[in-house]
Each structure stands twice: as structure tokens, then as C-alpha cells.
Amino acid sequence: MAQEKPNIILLYADDISARELPIYGSTVWSPPKGGNTSDPQYQAKTPVLNQLAEEGCYIKTAWAATVCGPSRAMMMTGRYAHLHKWWHNSDKGKAPIGKGVWNLYDSSPHSIANVAKAGGYATFWAGKTQMNIEGFQFDEACFTPGEGSYNTAIHTTDFRLETRKVDGKKKIFNADTNREIHKKSYVQSGWYWKPHVQLMNYPGTNKELVWWPNTKKAEKDFGLNTFGPDVELDFIFDFMERKQKEKEPFFVYHTSHLGHDAWDFLNPDSGNKWPGTPKISWDGNKYICLKPNVTGDNGVYDTHGTVTKSGIHNHVNYLDYQVWQYMNKLKELGIENNTIFIFCADNGTSGYGKSSPVSQKGTHVPLIIYAPGMNLTKKGMQDVLVNMSDMLPTIADIANVEIPDSYEINGESLIPFLTTDKKTHREWIYGYHKETQIVRGNLVLKDGNNVWYDVSETPEDLISFPKITDWNKVSEAHRKERDNLLKTILKFNIHETEHDAPVNGIEKVEPLTLKK
Template sequence: MKTSKKILLGSLLMMLSFSMEAQKKPNIILLYADDISARELPIYGSDTWSLPKGGKLKGGDTQDVKYRAKTPNLNRLAQEGVFVKTTWAATVCSPSRAMMMTGRYAHLHKWWHNSDKGKAPNGKGSWNLYDSSPHSIANVAKAGGYATYWAGKTQMSIAGFQFDEGCFTPGEGSYNKEIHTTDFRLETRKETGKKKIFNADTGKQLTQKSYVQSGWYWKPHVQLMNHPDSKEHLEWWPNDKASEKEFGLNTFGPDVELEFIFDFMERKKKEDEPFFVYHTSHLGHDAFDFLHPDSGNKWPGTPKISWDGKKYTRTAPNVTGDNGVYDTHGTITEDGIHNHVNYLDYQVWLYMNKLKEMGIEDNTIFIFCADNGTSGYGKSSPVSQRGTHVPLIIYAPGLHMTKKGAQDVLVNISDMLPTIAEIAGVKIPDSYEINGESLIPFLTTNKKKHREWIYAYHKETQIVRGDLVMKDGNNVWYDVSANPTDLISFPKIKDWSTVSEAHRKERDELLGIIPQFNLHETAHDAPKGGYGKVAPLEKK
């Protein structure tokens, strides 16, 4: 990308606006939630959201406020910072995470869908992101002088990314393997020549539909990477007598992640080193409910929390039992994605308290977003923007932003990497293709628009929209010039003579953009020899 005068001005404003007392660069925390549509957050004003899917409930859409999330802290950050009305990711986890990690679309990194990844140059296995796109989000932060930490879900090989430390739930390689720390996992076993899925906790075969998984919520699988108290590069936790004594049915994976993140932040603050935290929370993702194995729950409950208008109070979990028969003693919520969103809000509150306690709130940029639409509603859907429309909140009290509150602009998840590069003072070489665009010029100048169009992909299909029209993965066109109350029911364009000339002009412009990315059929796999030598990152 070529550096414009506006980008240079934005960089200058950013450098001048941050406090230089403790360190030269702002800390960055990127909280990347899992399978949460924008409509699940009240700040987006949707009149419809998702039902739980367990017990007597059948899932689907609802307008019942009982199942609407309550997010007082995310609401505050969105109003005091900014939140973007239309942010797109890809339609499902792996390609969205690839977009986030690389700042590129699938025509380059070749992760077209969860089960549709291009082969590596040698023709064996899928192409690792750090090989297809060596200037990853971690490498960019590292080049900018940041200590880097990755916590939560990985869904990819971690070896080639420049993260200094990590806390993974479940850890890399935990699928379908017996990990000594916990039996909360689903595993395959062969019976009469056929593979079947069993609950390792009960020893019973599953009667409901599910997939092989290690537990990442209650009694989770946790793996540490390069923790200073660990003896190995990757080590299963609990890893000493103290943690083994505390670990058990009342251990909640998202809590463990945050404890290790805070430990990392404190250590880097003492070392006077700026940090980048990449927190890929599982919250929002459906999972097998080991505490209620026969319930069919889609989103296992979280510890109970309550908000009194100023602070959260968390009820300490009290779970007893064994072998699939458990009593939660009323300390854990019912299932439902709204409870996951609520718990994310609680964790954001903890983040903000920690930043204040450490005296670094004004020198930290906090970003909240998600990887794709809600499971059962948008996840893996090419229809309209069901799968692609995700929340995005940016809170940076030390950055003198020229924007505040709701922003009716277009943003893509690929924009996070170049934004972080600019914050870190790192120049991505012009010869290295990046599809994302830095948000800093929009946030810090009088620039009115961020992007003219946004793009996403779903396997071999292309999804694209501008300010007026959108084409989904089924080649259906919509008029998106006004936002419907449910954020999704845009009028379909069946007769182009019924819309304005501006609509038709934008359609033609979008059709001209698609061919450069529509390479699923002609360049599905990595080119032989890869992309060749890549110019290094540079400090600005």
C-alpha cells in the first residue's frame, strides 16, 4: 500500500496524542470473540437476536428481552470510543481468523473455508498462514517492539507466529488425545469397524449430534507456551501442586485465560515494555455441555454475574458430582449465547479495572470484535450479510480521535493488521500485498469515509457491498442504502430499473472488483515455490 498524506497526518497525530510517560508506544489488546453477530450486542440496536438451543427451546430468532444480552461496559466503550455499524469478516472461523492474522483475503492465504484450504507448495497438507503470509499480525507487532501474547482459541498451527507467550484453551494438538489434566473431552473410538463419538467423562457414546472436541469451558484443557514458570516450550496446565489443588469442576476456561493475560501484562509493565495481547476467546462458540451431557445445550452456562450499575459481582461456582451427574447449586447460568456475551462484558470490565490499576488505561488501545456470525443464525451462511456482519468497538482514551460513538462506515477484519502496523510504527513493504486498510487516518483526521467497499468469501463464492448495494454468496443483490431494524432484511433488487443510477453504478464497480479475488477455481492452492522472497518489515 502507498502511504498517503492523510496516513502520515494520522500517524503524526497518534504519536503526539499518546502519553509518553511510561513507554513510547501504546499497548494493544485485541479481544476477538467467537461466533457472535453484531445483532447480539444491544449497542447495535437490532430488534431481533438469538435464542438458546437446549431443553425445551428450539433456537432461532427472538425478540424476547429475557434472552437479550446486557452489556453496560461494552456500551460505554462504544459510546466513549467508537463502534462501527458495518464490519465484515468471512462467514466462518478459519478463513476469518486467517483474514485477521494476515490482513489478506483467501486468494492469497488460501484458507477458503474450514474444510477447504489450499495445499502447500509441496502439495502436502494445507498452507500454513505464517508461510503464505509471513508478515502476520504477531510479526508486525514484534517488529514494532512489542511483547506479544496469544490467549484462547488457536484453530491453526502456532509454531511460525512470533508470539512470545501463550495460554491456549484447548491447547494445540489436544483434539482426540488423552490429556492427563481433564477427561472433559469427546473422542472417537472404533466399534464394529466404525468410528463413534464418546464422552470420555462418562464413557458413554453420544446420542446427540456433535464433533470431537476437548473441553474449553468447564474443567478445561489448558496449555501454556513459554510461561516463565514452565519447564517446557509447551506445557499442560495445571503444572504444579498449587494449581493442581485449585483445578477442577469449578475452573472456567475464560477465567484461566484472563488470569494468565493479566500476569503477562503486569510483567511487561514492570519491564517497561509495550505489549500486544491477542485474546481469541471461545466465548460465543457452541460446545458440548459436559455438566449437562444429555441436555442438548448449545451454549454451556457461565458463572453467574450481576451488575449493580457500577460494578459486577461474580458468584463463585460450586459444582459437585462426577461421571456426567453434576449439581451446579444455582451458581451457573442457563445456556444461551446471551450469557456468553454477558460474560464477555464482565471480562471487559475486568480489563478496564486492570488497566486503571496499572495506570495504563490512557496508553492502551482496546479493540473488541468477533470472527463471524452467530451459530444457527449467520455462521457459515452466504446469505445477505448473515455470516459476515460482526461487532467492532475501539476504545482508546489516549488517542485523540476525531470520531466518537456510532460510525456508519464500512470496515473489514483485514483492516486490523495494517491498523496495528501503523500504531506500532511499522511499514509494510509496498511489494507485499495487504488487503486491509489502516483505520488510523479515519479515526484521527476529518476523513469521512474509511472504505468504498468491503469484501468477504464463503468457499468459492464472493460477497461484496458498498454503501448502496450488496451481492451475497448466492449472487442475490440487495439495496443496503438503509439499515433494517433486524440488521439483515434488506430489500432484494430484482429489477435494476427500480433503483437509482448511483445504485447501478456501484453495482458495476463492485462487479469489477470481484475477479481479482475470485481465484478458488483457478488458483485454489499455493503456487509452486510459494510467493518467493518477501521484503522485510521496516520501522517508520
């Protein structure tokens, strides 16, 4: 019997501002060292995402938080920091017992995975986590890097920056070269080339978590030519194939590292910000990927011209290639018209917007929704306001799941806007950066520095809105929207007074149910 509910794929890219995608029409984007450029050679080329955005739709102004941890918390819970307490990567509320970070699945038991599961979906998580994983209802996963691998020796790979004590002082060493690094960095495992990969509940394994490669064949094939984003997609496609055979709808939460800067293990002395990807080319109809050929050891490598130079534009290009692979796999499985594909990102680009409270530099991200079998009433660019918290209630609507009225959700489902003649989605959007709040409507924006902007028109760089210094020089509608926004965000402004989890945690919540 054929499934009734559509499959859902949510591709959540890392540290990519809306301006990095050509469809957003920005005159400025990021060069290989970070910052700003208008040099065409550093602009991404995304023919597939362009097509999906035009045949489906894309949102002109979608917001996340300013940095990854709080944004992922918003995505996973559909809530803001006043509830989940993840104010910033380095500023997270303590658990009720006063020790450790409050887990998202404890603060917000109706997570995005739990919602999908309640709707009858098989669930898969691939890529980056940045959080404890035990309490989310994902059936399977492929984590890159593997959980707990940041300072762990794994026999298949030494692409790892680790802390060592030298003369009583902690220093960071490259385990591959066995040399101390002097460029500013942090402890990290490789998630691009020769990556640290861990599988969760993979069929045929008798452990909840296993390191990959976990077979003799996989270990033989694994090495310098293994690219982490490719591994993720291989396991995602394996999962999709199995679930399609079982006629079970699936939810894939693909939290790609692509877009995130990292230590370039293939070029350890280069100072590269974004490691290269396998070289790809678009011939107008299809992508061709050059098979990687990397040789060497101990920090001295030759890519033989098969790996791109550094730059976020190459990461965005490779995401476009992976989206093309997704579309081909959906067609191969015969489910292209029964799958909803969502592409978005967690915060602004590193070296430009990431962790910035200025204007909407840190919060403005791309959002593309492609659902050919859903009969969307909206096509192409939509000049509406959307928040990453909206994804959870949207998925709940798709899955026909009822979220109890007593359980606070800050997001709003996009389904009424996408499938009816509704003209707008929401009146305001919200972000946060530590103790500061960022909010905007259709006319005004308040950033994390309490600077106000007139956003009634969009500048060419998507960011240089005129500042409002004299409220008598703007319209009454501007002033009224300002007053409404300030009233709206009052309830969220509790960083100083209710920073941590409630002493006794949260009260028992009503369960999720299917809509009647």
C-alpha cells in the same frame, strides 16, 4: 524510562453477530437453541461495552468472512483467501508440496504477530487457535483447549469427546461418562468447564509447550469450578503486569471461545447449545461474580445455582464482565490512557449467521474501538464500512511499522479515519464463503448466492434488505456501484483456478521496517 507506544488489546470473540449486542439496535437476536427471537429475556446486557462504544466508537457495518477459519486467516494476515487460500473451514488450499494445509505464516509471513513484534511489542496469544502456531512471533501463549488435545488423555481432565472404534466403526464417546453420544457432534476438548489448557513459553518452564495445571498448587485448585475463559484472563493479566514492570509495550491477541457453542459436559443429556457461565450481576457500577460451586462426576453434576442456563446472551454478558475486568486491570496498572482496546468477532452467530452466504448474515460482526488516550476524532456509532483485514494495517500504524509496498495487504488502516476529520474509511467491504464472494458498498450488496440487495437504508433486524430484481428501478448510483464492485472483486475470484499454494510457494518478501 516510560514506554512511548500504546499497548494494544484485541479481543476477538467467537461466533457473535453484531445483532447480539444491544448497541446495534437490532429488534431480533438469538435464543438459547439458536435461530431468532425478540424475547427481552434472551437479549444480552452489556453496560461496559455500551460505555466503551459511546466513549470510544463502534462501527455500524464491520465484516469478517462467514466462518471462523477464513476469518481468523483474514485477521492474522490482513489478506483475503486469494492469497492465504483458507476459503472455508473444510476448504483450504494445499501447501506447495501438495500435502497438508498451507500454513498462514508460510502464505503470509507478515502476520499480525510479526507486525507487532517488528514494532517492539511483547506479544501474547490467548484462547482459540485453529491453526499451526509455530511460525507466528508470539512470545507467550495460553491455549484453550491445548494444542493437540482433541483426542488426547490428559490426567487433569476427562472433559473430552473422542473417537473410538466399535465393531470396526468409528463412534464418538464422552470420556467423562464413558458413553457413546448420539446427539450430532464432533470430537472436541472442553474449553469452558474443567478445560484443556496449554501454556507456551511461560516463565519458569523449560519447555516451549506445557500442559496446565503444571504445579502442585495449580493441580490442587483445578477442577469442576475452573472456567476456561477465566484461566485465559489470569494468564493475560500476569503477562500484562510483567510487561508493565519492564516498561515494554504489549500486544494481546485474545481469541476467546465465548460465543462458540460446545458440548455441555455439565449437562451432557440436555442438548444445550451454549454451556452456562459463572453467574454474574451488574449493580449499576460494578460486576459481582458468584464463585462457581460445581459438584459431581461421570456426567451427573450439581451447579448449586452458581452457573447460568444455556444461551449465547449469557456468553455475551460474560464477555462484558471480562471487558470490565480488563478496564479495572488497566487502571490498576496505570495504563488505561496508554492502551488501545478493540473488541470484535470472527463471524455470525451459530444457528443464525455462521457459515451463511445469505445477505450479510455470516459476515456482519461487532467492532468497538476504545482508546481514551489517543484523542479519537470519532465518538459513538460510525456509519462506515470496515473489514477484519483492516486490523493488521491498523496495528502496523499504531506500532509505526512500514509494510513493504511489494507485499500485498488487502486491509486498510483505520488510523487516518479515527484520528482526523476524514469522513469515510473505505468504499467497499468483502467476505468469502468457499468458492463464493460477498461484497457490499454503501448502496448495494451482493451475497454468496449472487443475490443483490439495496443497502442504502438499514432494516430493524440489520439483515432484511430489499432485494434488487429490476436494476431499472434503482438509481444510476446503485448501478454504478454494482459495476465497480464486480470489477473490484475480479482479482479475488480464483477459487477454481488457483485454489492451492503456488507450486514453489511465495518469493522471498522484503522485511518489515520501522517508519522514518
